[in-house]
Amino acid sequence: AQKVTQAQTEISVVEKEDVTLDCVYETRDTTYYLFWYKQPPSGELVFLIRRNSFDEQNEISGRYSWNFQKSTSSFNFTITASQVVDSAVYFCALSEGYQAGTALIFGKGTTLSVSS
Amino acid sequence: DTGVSQDPRHKITKRGQNVTFRCDPISEHNRLYWYRQTLGQGPEFLTYFQNEAQLEKSRLLSDRFSAERPKGSFSTLEIQRTEQGDSAMYLCASSLSSGGGGYEQYFGPGTRLTVT
Numbered sequence: 272a273q274k275v276t277q278a279q280t281e282i283s284v285v286e287k288e289d290v291t292l293d294c295v296y297e298t299r300d301t302t303y304y305l306f307w308y309k310q311p312p313s314g315e316l317v318f319l320i321r322r323n324s325f326d327e328q329n330e331i332s333g334r335y336s337w338n339f340q341k342s343t344s345s346f347n348f349t350i351t352a353s354q355v356v357d358s359a360v361y362f363c364a365l366s367e368g369y370q371a372g373t374a375l376i377f378g379k380g381t382t383l384s385v386s387s
Numbered sequence: 388d389t390g391v392s393q394d395p396r397h398k399i400t401k402r403g404q405n406v407t408f409r410c411d412p413i414s415e416h417n418r419l420y421w422y423r424q425t426l427g428q429g430p431e432f433l434t435y436f437q438n439e440a441q442l443e444k445s446r447l448l449s450d451r452f453s454a455e456r457p458k459g460s461f462s463t464l465e466i467q468r469t470e471q472g473d474s475a476m477y478l479c480a481s482s483l484s485s486g487g488g489g490y491e492q493y494f495g496p497g498t499r500l501t502v503t
Contacts, residue, residue: 275429306491316430316478316494362429373443374420375492377429 273298275365277378284353284385292348292381294363300324304366305339305346306375311359322346353385389413391495393479399501400469407465408498412481419462420492421454422478423447430478436462437484469502476500 274297284290296305307319320330322339330337334354338347350357360382364375392411400406412419417438422430433452434444438459448454451469456462466473476499480492 308494313496314476315496316480318491318493321491364429373435374432374445375422375430376432379427379429 273365273376275363275376275378277381279381281382286387287352289351290353292361294346296344296365300367306364307348308362309359355385355387358385391481391493393495393498397499402502404469405467407463409463410479411461416481416483418482418484420480421464424476471502474502
């Protein structure tokens with residue numbers, strides 16, 4: 272069965288610190304998709320990134336970077352030089368199958384608090 | 388560029404009453420999803436539509452829940468005979484679909500239901 276585990280429930284950092292959010296997934300499919308979403312205090316989930324199981328290339332987008340490792344079933348997310356505006360709940364999610372058009376399986380989320 | 392919209396944003400109802408929520412997806416998206424999120428948890432999948440066809444339903448979707456997407460555009464989610472356990476945030480999302488791969492889901496602001 273598919274499952275997403277975000278072991279870190281809450282993380283607190285001071286502005287400008289780097290922070291890594293961990294995500295471990297379980298799936299029996301060879302084709303799957305992984306996602307990160309951000310949920311700020313306003314409540315609306317914001318899409319950050321999608322990765323498919325055939326593309327293990329790490330990605331950097333501004334202060335954000337993602338490390339996908341199939342060998343350890345992990346898809347970790349790093350924020351460099353964190354800012355107060357990064358404070359939010361971050362969710363990792365998994366979708367199985369070739370079309371990935373069905374259910375997203377979410378982890379329980381990691382609450383990131385960045386103080387000034 | 389209009390995102391996913393949901394109405395109402397908040398609903399307070401008494402146990403046993405029926406409630407209906409509406410979701411308007413991003414106009415060019417043919418897939419529409421409903422999720423439920425309770426405090427401290429990630430969203431949980433309820434059901435999804437491709438155009439007007441309801442293609443998948445979660446075991447969470449009891450007989451008291453019904454969803455429709457009559458013309459392949461907006462969708463409604465009705466809960467009959469509400470129970471206190473139905474209190475949650477109900478999220479709608481939409482996405483494109485294709486035969487070649489997955490697309491990210493874009494979420495609306497949610498409808499927060501409180502059953503008293």
